Amino acid sequence: MSEIRINAISVENYRSFKDRQEFVFPEASYKKPVAIVGYNNCGKTNLLNAILYGLQVNFVSKDTFSQDDFHNRNMDNIPFIQLHATSTRERKFDGDKYACLTGYHRLSMFIDGEEIEGSKIESLNGLAQIQGWDGAPKDDINYEAFGATRYFNIFYINFHKIKEEINTNKTSWGNLRSFLAKHIKKIVDSDVPMNDKKAVFEEEVQASTDKVLEDSELNRFISLIKKNYSSNLRNDDCSVSFGLPNYHDIFLKMLFKVGLNGDVENQVPISHFGDGYISMFVMAVVQSISEFNDNDKCLFLFEEPESFLHENHQEYFYKTVLCGLAENDHQVIYTTHSDKMIDPFDTKGLIRLEINENNQTVKKYNSLDDFDVISEDEVTGEPINYSKYNEFIKTIEPNLNKILFSKKVILVEGPNDVLVYKYAIKQKVLEFIAIDDTIGNKERYADTFMNFENIAIVCHHGKATANYLIELCKHFQVDYFVINDWDFEADELSIDAISGFLTLDLLKEDAIYTESDKKAMITTNYNLIKNAGLDKIHFNIKKLESVIGYDSNDKSSLAIWELLNTNGFSFDENLFPKSLEIFLGLKDDTQEEVVVDNNDLPF
Incomplete structure (x- = not known):
């Protein structure tokens, strides 16, 4: 029985990675797939490629890397990849030597000025210490790692190139590229x-x-x-x-042919089907590989398996294939843009990447620990659990994709808040870029500002669920800003009056609380302030409608939209505080206007 498993990987100076980022993967007892998530161009594929290089699934030689692989194309930023794996010790085909990938595998690159003189993966055995790598004795070198990859079941499938993945022909150089071709050849050679x-x-x-x-x-x-x-x-x-x-x-x-609906007379080559049908065929191939290698523990690496699949089939693929593989002791690591391809009730198998302000890939979430937060009434385990199922259905399920795949999230009470703040943000952006002649279509720039900056607006539908979403954003390290109705008139109760209390118990001893007939509302507002932080929250006093001057009790979205588009409508800091401008990146912490680099914008 062969077994291969990745335990950890560190990446530095490789493409979008600059400062060293270290990732750990759950142990074999965690029988769930591991998802790498994040918005476009955040480094998901780069991390997956680093794994492929570390294991030498993608062979490393002098010509493997180019200047494009150095962070910012700066040859002083020498790529660093270090992977730790555990494997069995397999006898090679000649019978006299063994293959073993247990230990550390590090990319070693030799640079002469602006030229790459050589690249290779160096391996130390499992007993070696990382600190002693450079001066490691020869006894620590894992000679059994050289050429070992082919003796283990490692399958990489790029679903963006699904038709190539079922092409079993050799390349012009006589190489096999697709996972299917490699597996068929392995079966034929060893049968x-x-x-x-x-x-x-x-x-x-x-x-x-x-x-x-x-x-x-x-x-x-x-x-x-x-x-x-x-x-x-x-x-x-x-x-x-x-x-x-x-x-x-x-x-x-040879090629696979399929006759649908029992048609054996007119079978069609699988490559002639649409990409969605081919993806489902690849599902069957992957499941069959797992069943065929029932005595082995394989490693499956997938690039966006949801590609070309309807969302119902995405969820089916996740539950049937990905989870099925993991439950059968195979390690599954994949990139995805779909919330249908993850389990929100279990976040140990989640790695979230982000591009920071310096245009570097950073690890925002990778935790093998249970989520642990003490709220007023309970100590919870995971941020999403069945005790909060009602909140999950109302606020998380329809917005999970926005939360996980956004750089920032604005949490608002309801649909009318979304309507008003989308309008207000657009107006603020137009005001911000008014004198910027480098932007051709200012209207479109303002209209798409939130999309381009990857900022989402999410309805929390109430203060209790707002607290729940704040916990979730903190857990996944997603930057957030909360907007709520205060539900008190300014002269009835001020924000400053309760925010200064160190604890809720101290507040409850004060006359502000004891003499009020709205104790529950005071408690809720206090908890929101303490949970979010004063710089991360804004209250509309008494409510949104009061601030925008909408006097009717009918919360008609059409009527509010008509109000926003009247010539006399304007808004000030009561609706749009400076802290929100800072959150959006229109001002910095000193409240100075930020200079926007528009070189990448298509407007």
């Missing part, structure tokens, strides 16, 4: 009963070919080729034949 029949197979194939070609026009055409080729070679007595590839390559030239 003893099948290879014992090789000579008989070749004789029968040749006899059948000769019989079909006998007295045929094709055979006459081949004879003419032989005659002319011999003449071109100065009457060399060459032989020319036309037939099937050699024994081992025959099985790579």
